[in-house]
Amino acid sequence: MARTTRVLPGFGPTLGLTLTWLSLIVLLPLASVFLKASSLSLSEFWNVVSAPRVVASYKLSFGMSLAAAAVNGVFGLMLAWCLVRYRFPGKRLVDALVDLPFALPTAVAGISLTALYAKNGWVGQYLDPLGIQVAFKPLGVMVALVFIGLPFVVRTVQPVLEDLDIEHEEAAASLGASRWQTFRRVILPVLLPALLTGFALAFARAVGEYGSVIFIAGNIPMVSEITPLMIITKLEQYDYVGATAVAEVMLLMAFALLFVINGLQAWAAKRTGRDR
């Protein structure tokens, strides 16, 4: 076997350490979830995970997470575009603000969003007469998830956009492409892999979000309970096995969705000729 000489040695130890670390930190907890849940028989397991209240929570959690990630996909792209392409006073401040949802403790975000969107809140008092209720409704869950997911899209799209030479747009225009054609045919295909990554990250974060959501959701059974809350509720009732059963379902669904999104990314990368 031909060996390449490297300046820094240590393939063996680093690989060993990496695998051990990964096992301890990631695989072991996941395995324990499956192990714990396996103490249920198949029918018991099914009964726990298909209880109407739990199913309603899946719909809310995954549905609102997808919706929030989609909203972030659109507005995050716009924000990134604005930050990369234009110079305006306060740009650095706006740029810094994007990271705020990362840094802010989720409970703080939850409480401030609730204060804003409650019926007597700053924003809620104007929405209420229009018949729009945000707090304590599924819509409120989405608002919180949009808030925490925004930086993921902006920060993944931004560097790719910075790389995208303005000459490409000029070339498209000189070839007779309209503004929409230029965006659709020249800019979007190049951004798509990054946009999908941002979308996936925002989505994954949203599915797992707990702190900021429970305040604004109001946690009304069958209406605004998220799946992580179902797990907590079961834990509080000392139903450890039931909690892990729900957790297992969440885990599998999240896995499946990440696979789908990874597949999409690979497809987009292939279409843009980047893997060649």
Add this chain to the structure above:
Amino acid sequence: MSIQVRNIAKRFGGFIALDDVTLDFPSGELVALLGPSGCGKTTLLRIIAGLEKADGGQVLLEGEDASAKHVRERQVGFVFQHYALFRHMSVFDNVAFGIRMKPRAQRPPEQAIRAKVQRLLELVQLDWLADRFPSQLSGGQRQRIALARALAVEPRVLLLDEPFGALDAKVRKELRRWLRQLHDELHITSIFVTHDQEEALEVADRVVLMNRGRVEQAGAPEEVYRHPATPFVYGFLGAVNLFHGRVDGEGLRVGDDLLPHPAQEGGLSEGARVMAFARPYELDIVPGDEAGGGIAAKVSRVLSFGVTARVELEGSDGQHFEVELTRERASALGLAVGQAVRLAPSNLRVFEYEEGAGI
């Protein structure tokens, strides 16, 4: 199609990029915009294309004012220095882009598009690369694809911004010749921007020399090379020897030496500060250092590997001179490094002194 620009002015903040530029580009010619970086040549090209808006003046395309027209409507083919190929599209799709973007009513059927792209790829001699992606091509190939893409929409004019600027010397030379041939085949009015005087003189029908936002001279390559209108043009086109001096009676006083030259006939007054230019082949070396025979200099290097021998010399004040002699003349002189000689110009071009003439 003919292009005229009238009194074009453009500023970027406090920097004047173009200062009242008026030019004619006759139909079917290949014109080079030549000048140092920052002289405004690229800005002028972008204004003609409609990628940049002038602060004042007009761009006329075939006599018709196009100043208000969007780049999309001007029917110009633009080739960028860094190619600007769409990296997510194959070579074929890149070339087909312009045709496919046409409104449905004007768009030819897919089969006709295929045939046309194939023809264009053959024209640029790269039809075997149709399925590749831009990242798999060499710089020279990318530039030719960029050209094919620009030609696909049948532009009325072709504008090229430093088309060979990012390529290595050998490929540059090849592409230059190729561009000239292509132009002779297509006869499309073309303007290309370059800072390489050799490129401009070799390829273009006409050369426009620009400096600091103004046109210094425009004319056939032969004409601008033989009869430079300004000190800038003289210095920019090819190697040159510069002498600073004053008009003194029948000649020019350069340092302690006197060069015979009928300067006063050219309308220069006695005692006027002048700058005099001579090409390397317009200087002869006279051995010996007695006064009156030309300008005193010392041989610092003799390079005699080409058809001609090049001699580098140093003037009394440390100034650098370059002389080109025939090999016979050089060996007859038997020059040695450090030898004191005199430089006698056979031809001198004298201009009145100008502050910062750009040399």
